[in-house]
C-alpha cells in the first residue's frame with residue numbers, strides 16, 4: 001500500500017496536464033483501478049484483518065483523491081493564467097478627436113478691422129443690444145419725431161426701449177464715460193432693423209462704429225485713416241471715394257465707396273460705410289466743450305465688407321448656418 005501511495009503521489013506530482021491527471025485517476029480509483037483491486041482482497045480476510053486493512057485502503061484512497069483534487073485546481077489555475085497572459089485586453093478608450101473650429105466669416109472681418117484700429121491706438125468698446133430710445137436716437141441728435149428716424153424702422157419692446165438700430169449709441173455711452181477726455185474707440189456689434197430678409201437685406205446685421213474725439217481733428221484725418229483701412233482690408237491698390245451725405249449725428253457727412261473691379265474688368269465704386277465730423281450737438285450732449293473738441297466718426301457695414309472680400313451673393317448666408325457655406329472660411333484667419 002505504501003508503495004502504491006508513493007507511486008500515485010509521484011505520478012500526480014509530475015503530471016503537466018489535466019488529461020494525464022484523469023488517466024492517473026482512472027488507473028488508481030476506477031472500477032478496475034489498483035485501489036479497487038486492493039478492496040477485492042477484503043473478501044478473503046477475517047473480520048479483524050478486514051477492519052484494519054479496509055481502513056488503511058480508505059485512508060490511501062482519500063490521500064490519492066485529495067492529491068488529485070489539489071493538482072486539478074493547480075492545473076486549472078495555471079491554464080487560466082496562461083490564457084490571461086495571451087489574451088491582452090486593451091483597456092484604452094478610442095481617441096476622441098473633435099473637429100477643429102474656425103471663426104465665422106463676419107467675426108473674421110471684425111477681427112481684421114480690430115487689428116487695424118488697435119494698431120492705430122484705438123480701444124474696443126461695447127454697448128447693449130437692447131438700447132434705450134434716449135441713446136439710440138436722442139443722444140445721436142435724433143430727437144423724438146425727427147424725420148430721419150424713419151430711415152431706421154425699428155423693433156421697439158416698449159416706448160422707451162428697442163433693439164439698437166445701429167452701433168452709434170455706443171459713441172454716446174463711451175463719451176459720457178470718458179468725461180471730457182480724448183477718446184479713440186471702435187465698437188463692433190449686432191444691430192437690428194425691421195426689414196424683410198432678401199439677398200441684400202437682413203433684419204439683423206453687424207456694424208463697426210468708430211469714434212475719435214480730440215483737439216485739432218479735421219476731415220483729412222478721417223479721410224486718411226479710412227483710406228488706410230480700405231488698403232488694410234482689401235489690398236494696397238484700393239482707392240476710396242467720398243460722397244456728400246446726411247446723418248443727423250455728423251456734419252459734414254459722407255458715404256464712403258471703395259474701388260472694385262468687376263469680373264469683366266470694369267472698375268466700380270461700392271459703398272461700405274458712412275462717416276463724418278461729429279455734430280457739435282452730439283459732443284455737447286456728451287459733456288464735451290464743442291468749441292474746443294472735435295471728433296470724427298464712422299459706421300462700417302460688416303456684411304458689406306465680407307460680401308465684397310469673399311464674393312458672396314446672398315447676405316442671408318451669414319445667418320442660416322449652412323456648414324457647406326461656412327466650411328469655405330476654414331483657416332482664412
Ligand code: DAH
Pocket residue numbers: 165166167168209210247249250273274275276297298299300
Ligand atoms: N449709424 C449709421 C447707420 O447705421 C452709420 C454711420 C454713419 C455711423 C456715419 C457713423 C457715422 O458713426 O459718422 O446707418
